[in-house]
Amino acid sequence: MPTKSPLGSKKIMAFVATEGAAQAKAFYRDTLGLRLISEDPFALAFDAHGIMLRVTGAGKAVIAPYTVLGWQVKNVAKTVKALLKMRVIFERYTGMGQDDFGIWNSPTGAKVAWFKDPDGNTLSITQF
Numbered sequence: 001m002p003t004k005s006p007l008g009s010k011k012i013m014a015f016v017a018t019e020g021a022a023q024a025k026a027f028y029r030d031t032l033g034l035r036l037i038s039e040d041p042f043a044l045a046f047d048a049h050g051i052m053l054r055v056t057g058a059g060k061a062v063i064a065p066y067t068v069l070g071w072q073v074k075n076v077a078k079t080v081k082a083l084l085k086m087r088v089i090f091e092r093y094t095g096m097g098q099d100d101f102g103i104w105n106s107p108t109g110a111k112v113a114w115f116k117d118p119d120g121n122t123l124s125i126t127q128f
């Protein structure tokens with residue numbers, strides 16, 4: 001019988017790297033609307049609907065070539081339009097068949113749109 005992991009019932013937290021705490025703070029707090037919980041020389045901590053997001057200071061942020069953080073939304077088109085008003089720029093990927101707003105209809109039926117934070121981390125919104 002497998003041993004029960006002590007982490008299976010624990011709350012997860014997320015991390016993204018930043019080279020510029022001031023820009024990251026403005027983006028995650030003011031543009032995306034996350035509540036700033038704390039700020040210290042190591043990281044900015046935000047409440048992302050009960051999940052802690054730590055935007056960690058990095059001398060040189062290494063940006064992953066894939067989505068590092070995403071949100072589930074009820075209406076992706078409505079969310080894209082709201083974020084466009086906040087000056088968020090949505091990514092376009094060759095061959096993805098995205099609509100005029102950058103929304104991709106996946107084979108599973110999910111609708112996804114991608115954007116970047118000030119450091120270039122790829123973020124997404126998805127409607128399932």
